[in-house]
Amino acid sequence: MEITIAKALFSSRSYAEYRKLVSDLLRDEKSTGTMQSTELTHYSSLNENRMNRLDKTLVVPAEIDAKIKELKGNYIWLVISEGWCGDAAQLLPVFNKMVEASEDRIEMRIVLRDEHEVLMNxxxxxxxxxxxxLIVINKETSGALAHWGPRPLGASTLITDYKKQHGAIDEEAKTALHLWYTKDKxxxxxxxxxxxxxxxDKEIEAEENDDSYFAY
Incomplete structure (x- = not known):
């Protein structure tokens, strides 16, 4: 396994552990990350409420649930996050619901961006x-296969268009972004x-079939 990913996995947290870390820090009026400020703590508090709501209300549609259960490989989703990040608050509960639907085909582990600069880079x-x-790792070979993020296409387009029009992301843009997430569910x-x-999954299956062919 590539050493950077190995180190990250060693110090990673489960979803439940990540949620507890963010909650514990908020009790001390702190956020995750190397920098601390009233603003970041405020965002972390908002995100805590968002994640609590999403954990209760998010569902995996039957069609997607079936596709998850049809996956043949075993995977680790290594996610880089921070408690103050609004996109992370909207997306980690989605990742977690998909992991739960996978019936142990997928395991999710979370690391903090500021603690893993080499990985982030x-x-x-x-x-x-x-x-x-989100970094997808083949659990059998420990190799990184692909990555996704930081936003789905619609949310990325919203932010890109806003930047082009206004030059920077402000509170109005953030409000519009979270409204997009709410509607998209x-x-x-x-x-x-x-x-x-x-x-x-298809690529892994094809590689395994090739290996089987050359083994004889």
Whole structure:
């Protein structure tokens, strides 16, 4: 396994452990990350409420649920996140619901961006440290296969268009973004990720068939 990913997995957290970390820090009026501020703590508090709501209300549609259960490979989703990140708060509960639907085909582990700079630098978006970033790892070979993030297409387009028009992201843009997530209900994210996983599953199966051929 590539050493950077190995180190990240060693210090990673489960979804439940990540949620507890964010909650415990908020009790001390802190956020995750190397920088601390009233603003970041405020965002972490908002995100805590968002994740609590999404954990209760999010569903995996039957069609996607069936596709997840048809995956043949075994995977780890290594997610780079921070408690103050609004996109992460909207997306990690979606990831978790898909993992639960996988019936142990997928395991999710979470690391904090500021604690894993080397890993983050390998998965930049337009040279920026945008999160969350989901890294798909083959559990059998420990190799990184693909990555997804930091946003589904519709949300990314919204932010890109807003930047072009206004030059920067402000509170109005953030409000519009979270409204998009609320209306979408995690569906676009689930569709994009399951399509990626199906493609990866086919690639792994093809490689295994090739290995079987050359073994004789």
């Amino acid at each position: 390998k998965f930049l978006t337009n040279k920026g440290k945008a999160i969350p970033k 995690g569906l676009t994210t689930q569709l994009e990720i399951i399509d990626m996983m199906i493609d990866l």
